Amino acid sequence: MKPQTAGNQPAVPGSERTRLAASGARAVTLAQLSHQPRGDRLRGTIFMTLILFAVSLALIGLVAIIVQAAVKGAPAFSTDLITNGPSTINPEQSGFRPALLGTLYLIIGVIVLVVPLGISAAVYLEEYADGTRWWNRLIELNVQNLAGVPSIIYGILGLAFIVRGPLDLGFILAAGSMTLALLVLPTVILASREAIRAVPPSIREGSLALGATQWQTIRRQVLPAAIPGVVTGVILAISRAIGETAPLLLVGAATFVTFSPTFFGDNGYTALPVLIFNYAARPQDEFRVLAAAGVILMLIVLLAMNSFAIWLRNRYEQQW
Amino acid sequence: MEARDTIGAFGRGGADNPPPSLEAPSPRYGEKLIKGILAFCAILSVITTTAIVVSLLMPTIDFLGEVPIGDFLFGTEWAPTFSPASFGVLPILVGTISTSIWGMLFAIPIGLCSAIWLSEYASPGARKTVKPVLEVLAGIPTVAIGIFGLVFLSPLIEDVFPFMVNVPPFSAGVAGLAIGLMLVPIIASISDDAMRAVPGGLREAAYGLGATRMKVATRVVFPAAISGIIASLVLAGSRAVGETMVVLLVAGASPNLTFDPGSSVLTMTAFIAQTATGDISTGSITYDTIFAVGTLLFVLTLIMNVFAIRLVRKYREVYE
Numbered sequence: 192m193k194p195q196t197a198g199n200q201p202a203v204p205g206s207e208r209t210r211l212a213a214s215g216a217r218a219v220t221l222a223q224l225s226h227q228p229r230g231d232r233l234r235g236t237i238f239m240t241l242i243l244f245a246v247s248l249a250l251i252g253l254v255a256i257i258v259q260a261a262v263k264g265a266p267a268f269s270t271d272l273i274t275n276g277p278s279t280i281n282p283e284q285s286g287f288r289p290a291l292l293g294t295l296y297l298i299i300g301v302i303v304l305v306v307p308l309g310i311s312a313a314v315y316l317e318e319y320a321d322g323t324r325w326w327n328r329l330i331e332l333n334v335q336n337l338a339g340v341p342s343i344i345y346g347i348l349g350l351a352f353i354v355r356g357p358l359d360l361g362f363i364l365a366a367g368s369m370t371l372a373l374l375v376l377p378t379v380i381l382a383s384r385e386a387i388r389a390v391p392p393s394i395r396e397g398s399l400a401l402g403a404t405q406w407q408t409i410r411r412q413v414l415p416a417a418i419p420g421v422v423t424g425v426i427l428a429i430s431r432a433i434g435e436t437a438p439l440l441l442v443g444a445a446t447f448v449t450f451s452p453t454f455f456g457d458n459g460y461t462a463l464p465v466l467i468f469n470y471a472a473r474p475q476d477e478f479r480v481l482a483a484a485g486v487i488l489m490l491i492v493l494l495a496m497n498s499f500a501i502w503l504r505n506r507y508e509q510q511w
Numbered sequence: 512m513e514a515r516d517t518i519g520a521f522g523r524g525g526a527d528n529p530p531p532s533l534e535a536p537s538p539r540y541g542e543k544l545i546k547g548i549l550a551f552c553a554i555l556s557v558i559t560t561t562a563i564v565v566s567l568l569m570p571t572i573d574f575l576g577e578v579p580i581g582d583f584l585f586g587t588e589w590a591p592t593f594s595p596a597s598f599g600v601l602p603i604l605v606g607t608i609s610t611s612i613w614g615m616l617f618a619i620p621i622g623l624c625s626a627i628w629l630s631e632y633a634s635p636g637a638r639k640t641v642k643p644v645l646e647v648l649a650g651i652p653t654v655a656i657g658i659f660g661l662v663f664l665s666p667l668i669e670d671v672f673p674f675m676v677n678v679p680p681f682s683a684g685v686a687g688l689a690i691g692l693m694l695v696p697i698i699a700s701i702s703d704d705a706m707r708a709v710p711g712g713l714r715e716a717a718y719g720l721g722a723t724r725m726k727v728a729t730r731v732v733f734p735a736a737i738s739g740i741i742a743s744l745v746l747a748g749s750r751a752v753g754e755t756m757v758v759l760l761v762a763g764a765s766p767n768l769t770f771d772p773g774s775s776v777l778t779m780t781a782f783i784a785q786t787a788t789g790d791i792s793t794g795s796i797t798y799d800t801i802f803a804v805g806t807l808l809f810v811l812t813l814i815m816n817v818f819a820i821r822l823v824r825k826y827r828e829v830y831e
Contacts, residue, residue, distance in 0.1 A: 231723050238729075242628045243628065245625055253645075253651075255663065259659055311552035315553040319550065332820070336560070337560060339746065341749075341750075344805060347563075347805045352562050356566065376555075436652070441784070468756060482658055483662070486654075493652070501646075
């Protein structure tokens with residue numbers, strides 16, 4: 192005979208009245224506890240529907256942006272987009288070649304500037320800075336604030352400080368790179384700090400106890416462990432820099448540049464989002480088609496980068 | 512024995528073999544140099560802020576030398592390039608506030624509902640898919656959202672609600688809608704973080720008292736996370752005020768002093784971007800105007816950001 196659970200089998204076999212009483216009491220208790228007023232249930236359902244509606248609206252918006260650009264830009268989508276320069280005379284054969292190269296150069300400049308500066312600042316703030324000192328708190332507050340400054344203000348900074356004023360570089364590609372680097376620097380610092388903070392203190396203490404200096408500990412233990420998080424942050428920052436348009440408008444990204452740009456040449460440069468914006472602002476439909484095709488080009492690059500960043504985060508996320 | 516002697520030699524009296532010193536055997540100038548370099552990188556953020564303030568203030572002072580501050584802040588006509596010129600900032604300030612308000616009206620319900628769904632209703636699997644997708648929406652360049660507004664939303668809304676678009680295709684309301692799409696992931700993501708930081712015990716206690724899921728979400732978790740939620744709204748507002756490309760493409764360029772969603776407006780950011788891309792000489796009144804408007808924009812967003820940072824710090828202190 193199999194063992195029976197106490198709930199189904201009466202305590203004294205054969206006592207029919209006990210069994211009935213127990214199951215009756217059980218039914219009454221369940222009915223009492225699981226009962227919800229109808230109004231509550233109805234409100235709950237309506238609320239849930241509303242919430243699902245809102246979430247799907249947000250997702251539909253995202254899908255609509257992508258689908259709309261794909262449909263609108265489809266006629267212009269050919270290899271001409273990558274190989275040809277812009278042209279006002281025959282928009283059918285215009286492309287984004289100088290703009291793509293310009294964006295590539297800008298981003299190389301941003302990476303060169305932002306990776307060492309951002310990681311160094313994050314290492315200082317996490318590993319060396321004494322958080323109770325006022326100057327370190329000032330730096331922290333500053334970084335958080337800078338992350339929220341509108342991008343166009345960075346454009347003004349670039350115009351007044353880098354293009355003219357103290358640095359006086361003129362409207363060159365390097366000035367655009369520097370402006371974008373300043374713009375994404377706070378993002379990189381904040382992301383790197385998170386990654387460094389995620390390395391448990393025991394790793395540091397172990398290393399220091401074995402006689403390593405503080406820098407040796409950072410260089411050989413903390414940074415290697417924090418690298419995936421740092422790289423993820425850098426990629427996300429770079430993908431933001433790729434799409435930024437407003438500051439570049441101010442620091443001289445011209446629209447019709449038909450030749451390949453250089454870092455310090457002063458005969459003009461352009462960038463992908465700037466050219467897209469210019470095409471979109473023209474009333475003729477051919478140009479809007481081109482703009483949509485450019486958006487798709489840009490989104491492909493960005494989505495690839497973002498997916499890589501997310502993959503990297505999931506792949507190398509370390510459980511301590 | 513020999514090693515002990517070497518260590519002892521660095522201590523005070525090496526003769527009768529004292530306990531080994533814990534001091535570093537050399538002053539480690541390299542370590543200090545590295546710390547100095549890292550600190551400099553961190554201080555660079557303070558330098559950036561200083562540079563922003565200086566580059567904004569100097570031309571602004573020149574500007575206020577020519578235009579009385581009362582005329583600038585409370586004047587109702589904005590025509591800086593006309594003769595006679597008029598520098599009343601109210602129309603473009605109201606334009607900025609108008610597009611931001613329409614954006615927030617769209618983004619607040621959708622963003623908050625998405626946050627509630629993500630933190631209280633979604634299964635872990637659904638959350639793992641929807642959250643990255645929302646992050647992708649946050650990563651779409653604003654110029655792409657602007658094109659979506661101009662080419663897709665504007666004609667659509669003109670068909671459905673003709674009063675929303677007086678001068679096709681430009682409209683403050685449609686620009687607001689496009690900005691709102693951009694704000695949803697900001698609100699959803701930060702509010703979701705704040706709501707997930709609410710300890711599970713609060714939820715369990717409410718369920719134990721017989722509360723429904725909706726009551727737990729709206730009466731327990733939501734009020735407990737309110738400082739983080741307000742922070743997300745303020746940050747989104749600051750982002751809306753600083754947004755450039757969407758308003759440049761969709762809001763038009765007429766400085767109308769109105770909150771009418773159907774009217775075309777000029778915002779502060781759009782004015783800066785438009786004017787700074789033209790050929791303007793340093794020191795002219797038009798050049799200084801850009802910086803005066805920039806200062807106003809910077810001050811507005813700075814106040815909002817500082818407020819939001821304080822709120823976020825508060826909820827972190829309470830629950831983490």
